[in-house]
Structures are given as structure tokens and as C-alpha cells.
Amino acid sequence: MKRIEDVKLHEAQDLYYPTMCQVTQARQLTEMEKWYELEMPDGQDLGHSPGQFVEVSAFGIGEAPISISSSPSGTGRFELCIRQIGTLTNVLKKYEAGDLIGIRGPFGKGYPIEKFLGKDILIIAGGIGLVPLRSLINYVLDHRRDFGRLIILYGAKTPAELLFKEEIADWTTRDDVEFYMTVDQGAENWTGNIGVITTLIPGLDLNLNATMAAITGPPVMYKFVIMSLKSKQLADDHIYVSLERRMKCGVGKCGHCQINGVYCCQDGPVFNYSAIKPLEEAL
Numbered sequence: 083m084k085r086i087e088d089v090k091l092h093e094a095q096d097l098y099y100p101t102m103c104q105v106t107q108a109r110q111l112t113e114m115e116k117w118y119e120l121e122m123p124d125g126q127d128l129g130h131s132p133g134q135f136v137e138v139s140a141f142g143i144g145e146a147p148i149s150i151s152s153s154p155s156g157t158g159r160f161e162l163c164i165r166q167i168g169t170l171t172n173v174l175k176k177y178e179a180g181d182l183i184g185i186r187g188p189f190g191k192g193y194p195i196e197k198f199l200g201k202d203i204l205i206i207a208g209g210i211g212l213v214p215l216r217s218l219i220n221y222v223l224d225h226r227r228d229f230g231r232l233i234i235l236y237g238a239k240t241p242a243e244l245l246f247k248e249e250i251a252d253w254t255t256r257d258d259v260e261f262y263m264t265v266d267q268g269a270e271n272w273t274g275n276i277g278v279i280t281t282l283i284p285g286l287d288l289n290l291n292a293t294m295a296a297i298t299g300p301p302v303m304y305k306f307v308i309m310s311l312k313s314k315q316l317a318d319d320h321i322y323v324s325l326e327r328r329m330k331c332g333v334g335k336c337g338h339c340q341i342n343g344v345y346c347c348q349d350g351p352v353f354n355y356s357a358i359k360p361l362e363e364a365l
Contacts, residue, residue, distance in 0.1 A: 102123070112242065118163075132192050190346075205236075208298070208303045232258065290314070295311055323353055
């Protein structure tokens with residue numbers, strides 16, 4: 083693979099053209115997920131906000147929308163975690179430090195951080211949903227004094243599918259993070275909670291006026307998580323969901339992600355629940 087300094091970058095700031103970013107670190111997290119740290123050319127920043135995504139490409143193979151998993155740290159580097167489920171992602175799993183990946187974006191609307199300032203943040207992540215929510219989690223941790231409580235609920239199918247285990251260990255021991263974890267199916271030596279993620283919600287003591295919830299996970303999860311939050315009287319406009327639904331092009335041209343007149347890639351993927359509640363197909 084060519085090094086980043088050997089690639090002539092397209093000078094126009096056109097989101098239809100990929101920028102070649104160099105992999106600086108790569109690590110297999112689970113059997114299906116691989117983590118990458120990428121560096122932008124000339125040390126520039128990606129300029130994303132938590133909840134946005136990029137289009138990732140390997141020339142001659144294709145491209146796919148992938149959530150950004152890192153806080154906007156201002157270091158010229160950003161992180162992705164890619165699940166190996168198709169032709170492109172099975173090619174990308176072979177990439178290691180020094181290889182180049184095409185990036186378009188960032189795209190979409192992320193979390194409205196200005197509305198989260200000073201509030202308690204409730205993170206509810208199911209499975210691969212931890213990947214985009216990790217960007218928000220780390221943003222809150224980077225600016226810890228600007229927010230109230232940070233409550234993280236995380237669920238996976240099995241212990242083997244848990245992501246970012248080193249960070250989980252850190253969240254578990256921090257005194258400024260309230261972390262709760264569950265798996266659908268236990269395993270040998272598993273001593274934690276067993277059950278779906280909604281089993282973690284009833285025991286929460288929430289300040290309803292000061293809590294903003296961010297939810298990402300498999301589609302089947304949303305209905306039941308929202309029902310559980312509503313049973314605790316959390317207001318609709320305090321709930322945000324990420325609908326990375328059938329996104330493809332990232333620029334609102336292909337129509338794959340359209341829900342009635344809403345395009346997930348442009349109007350989302352992060353939506354306030356009160357805005358999409360009337361859309362029957364959304365959840």
C-alpha cells in the first residue's frame with residue numbers, strides 16, 4: 083500500500099471525492115469487529131461532531147457509511163470500528179497500520195451538544211450501537227465539568243461480543259461514571275447481569291428535568307427502550323435516537339435511507355424522538 087505522503091490529494095473541498103487517510107493503528111476487538119485509528123492529511127482535523135458518520139471506501143471494491151467512534155479531539159486523528167459483514171468490510175479487515183482508506187465526510191447531524199450542556203447524560207447502547215455512542219461518551223469525558231451525571235447502559239448478546247473492554251474496565255472504576263452492563267446469554271465465568279438491556283432501566287434514579295437520553299442499537303431495541311423510559315416519565319424531547327437506516331450515499335441522492343420525506347443521512351442519523359414519533363416507519 084502507498085504511504086499517505088505519496089498520494090496526491092484532490093484539492094477541491096468536494097464531499098463526492100474521498101480523502102486518503104492513513105491507518106495509524108488497527109486492532110481486532112471481537113471476532114466480527116475491528117478498530118482503526120486514522121490520520122488526516124497534513125494533520126488537519128476531520129471536524130466531526132458526536133453522532134456523525136463518514137463514507138469509507140476501498141478503491142475497486144466500494145464504499146459504505148461507518149459511524150465515527152472517537153471524540154472530536156482536535157488531534158488530526160479519528161477512530162472507526164467496523165463490523166465485518168460484507169465484501170467491503172471483509173477487505174478492510176486486512177488493513178493494518180500504514181495502509182490508506184478513502185474517507186468522505188463527515189455527514190449527517192449528530193447530537194445537539196448545546197442542549198446537553200449542564201444536563202445528566204443517559205447513554206443506552208445495544209451491541210454495535212456502542213460504536214457511535216462512544217464518540218459522545220468520550221466527548222462528555224473530555225469536557226466532564228460541562229455535564230452532570232454520565233450514566234452508561236450497555237448490552238450485548240454474549241460476553242464475547244462486548245466491545246472496548248479496556249474502556250469498560252475504566253468506566254467501571256471511575257467515580258464520575260455510572261456504568262451498568264448486561265448480556266442476553268451468559269457464559270462460563272460471567273458474573274454480571276443476564277437479560278436484555280431494558281432490565282437495567284427500572285432501577286435508575288433519574289432527574290427527569292435534567293436528563294437527556296441517547297439511544298443506539300438494533301432496531302428491535304428502540305421500541306422497548308423508549309417504552310421503559312416513558313414508564314419513568316422521561317419526556318419525548320429528552321430522548322434522542324440514531325437511525326442509521328439503510329444509508330448508502332451519505333448525500334441524500336440514492337434514497338435508500340428515506341423515511342417518508344426524511345433522509346436519515348442528511349436529516350439524521352440522530353433524531354429527537356418527538357420529531358420522528360409520528361413517522362410509523364421510523365422505529
